[in-house]
Amino acid sequence: MKEVVVKVLNPTYSKDFIGVVIKSDDDSIINKKIFLPYVIPGEIVKAKITKDSKTFLRGEPLEILEVSPFRVEPKCPLFYQCGGCHFQHIEYSEQLRLKKKVVSDYLKIHGKVSLDFDINVLGEGKLLPFNYRKRALIHILENGKMGFFRNETHDVVSFDECQILSKKLNESFKELKPEISKYGKYFYSLVLDDDVENIFAILNIREEYQVKELREKNFFDIYKKFPYKFIFEYRGKEIFKNFEFEESAGHFSQVNIEANKYLVNFVKDESFKRGPFNSVTELYAGSGNFTFMLSSISKKITAVELDGKLVKRGENISKEKNLGDKILFIQSSCEKFVKKNKLGNLVLLDPPRGGAKEVVKYINPKDTNIVIYISCALPTFERDLKELLSKGYKISSFSILDMFPNTYHVETVGVLEII
Numbered sequence: 001m002k003e004v005v006v007k008v009l010n011p012t013y014s015k016d017f018i019g020v021v022i023k024s025d026d027d028s029i030i031n032k033k034i035f036l037p038y039v040i041p042g043e044i045v046k047a048k049i050t051k052d053s054k055t056f057l058r059g060e061p062l063e064i065l066e067v068s069p070f071r072v073e074p075k076c077p078l079f080y081q082c083g084g085c086h087f088q089h090i091e092y093s094e095q096l097r098l099k100k101k102v103v104s105d106y107l108k109i110h111g112k113v114s115l116d117f118d119i120n121v122l123g124e125g126k127l128l129p130f131n132y133r134k135r136a137l138i139h140i141l142e143n144g145k146m147g148f149f150r151n152e153t154h155d156v157v158s159f160d161e162c163q164i165l166s167k168k169l170n171e172s173f174k175e176l177k178p179e180i181s182k183y184g185k186y187f188y189s190l191v192l193d194d195d196v197e198n199i200f201a202i203l204n205i206r207e208e209y210q211v212k213e214l215r216e217k218n219f220f221d222i223y224k225k226f227p228y229k230f231i232f233e234y235r236g237k238e239i240f241k242n243f244e245f246e247e248s249a250g251h252f253s254q255v256n257i258e259a260n261k262y263l264v265n266f267v268k269d270e271s272f273k274r275g276p277f278n279s280v281t282e283l284y285a286g287s288g289n290f291t292f293m294l295s296s297i298s299k300k301i302t303a304v305e306l307d308g309k310l311v312k313r314g315e316n317i318s319k320e321k322n323l324g325d326k327i328l329f330i331q332s333s334c335e336k337f338v339k340k341n342k343l344g345n346l347v348l349l350d351p352p353r354g355g356a357k358e359v360v361k362y363i364n365p366k367d368t369n370i371v372i373y374i375s376c377a378l379p380t381f382e383r384d385l386k387e388l389l390s391k392g393y394k395i396s397s398f399s400i401l402d403m404f405p406n407t408y409h410v411e412t413v414g415v416l417e418i419i
């Protein structure tokens with residue numbers, strides 16, 4: 001494969017940065033766009049080309065010829081192999097600056113949305129870029145190897161400690177790994193979930209085994225060796241657990257608890273400023289991460305969520321807080337719900353990566369004067385934002401949150417108003 005010299009220009013919404021070829025034996029590719037990982041804007045790098053398509057190239061850096069002042073030694077020795085992190089080679093404050101740039105460039109280029117104000121970063125300077133993640137999916141191979149997927153493959157990179165996981169998860173992984181790896185033949189993955197009070201270990205059984213046979217062999221007794229809450233799942237269904245209740249273990253919850261506090265506070269400040277409301281509709285509500293906080297500024301809150309276990313949990317918390325009369329949790333797809341129901345004066349949406357295309361169509365400025373849209377995927381956010389702007393909403397506040405430091409992912413939150 002050809003070697004070229006590249007000037008790195010900008011970050012993109014991916015692990016790759018975009019640059020241009022500035023030196024090559026082949027004149028035809030001088031100035032051609034090239035995407036490559038593990039570099040930093042401003043750097044000059046020697047790279048090998050891994051893909052040559054008509055309009056752009058892909059490459060891998062071989063040598064950094066001019067080093068960015070923001071380049072740092074990755075904390076994890078597996079950083080360049082493991083697919084979990086993308087930015088450990090960049091000083092953290094620069095990661096945030098690059099994420100701001102990615103978001104504003106993306107909205108400008110794809111959505112033709114220019115933000116007239118500087119993007120605010122929630123919790124800037126206060127959030128730690130390591131040991132923040134409280135849930136992890138660890139793959140298990142038949143030979144007992146346990147770890148994360150290697151970059152863009154299904155190979156497993158085995159690890160003993162991950163710099164991103166919470167300290168508690170690392171400790172429990174260290175304890176569990178030697179035992180669980182003996183059972184690679186039976187399990188294909190382990191999900192570890194640190195819910196502050198407990199560690200949950202969810203083990204997924206390979207399809208080829210019969211649950212009845214495993215029960216007869218007292219296979220589930222593995223749990224007796226550890227002080228954790230175990231759930232054994234087969235084809236996505238729970239078939240054994242060593243504890244009662246806790247309906248929503250293993251279901252959606254925010255993975256970065258500290259960052260989530262800034263998000264909840266942002267939504268609180270922005271909605272309290274504009275309240276009180278007669279009714280609030282919360283779409284993709286989970287088990288009520290935002291719902292209970294909103295209850296003091298609205299007469300009525302309807303929280304819609306697809307996952308029945310999260311709905312149950314939300315209802316239980318509502319009862320405990322004596323908010324059962326005010327908050328109605330509804331188990332439904334939001335797409336179905338919005339077709340049949342009038343939405344509140346404030347609509348809060350927090351959809352998964354696919355966004356809320358079929359939902360935003362039904363948000364009506366006559367009923368809803370404020371929309372707060374939280375997103376974990378820039379392309380679907382940009383698409384849905386355009387739809388809302390076309391209905392007459394204006395962006396009155398916009399922030400990003402680094403829910404996943406050291407990766408390219410970024411959470412965006414926009415407040416839209418009919419002014």
Ligand SMILES: C[S@@+](CC[C@H](N)C(=O)[O-])C[C@H]1O[C@@H](n2cnc3c(N)ncnc32)[C@H](O)[C@@H]1O
Pocket residue numbers: 252253254284285286287288289290304305306307310332333334335350351352376
């Ligand atoms: C990004 S999470 C946000 C959850 C919650 N707001 C929180 O902060 O914990 C998205 C939620 O949407 C739910 N969900 C996914 N697709 C859905 C749909 N079509 N209708 C309703 N809820 C859905 C998921 O179960 C998940 O709880």
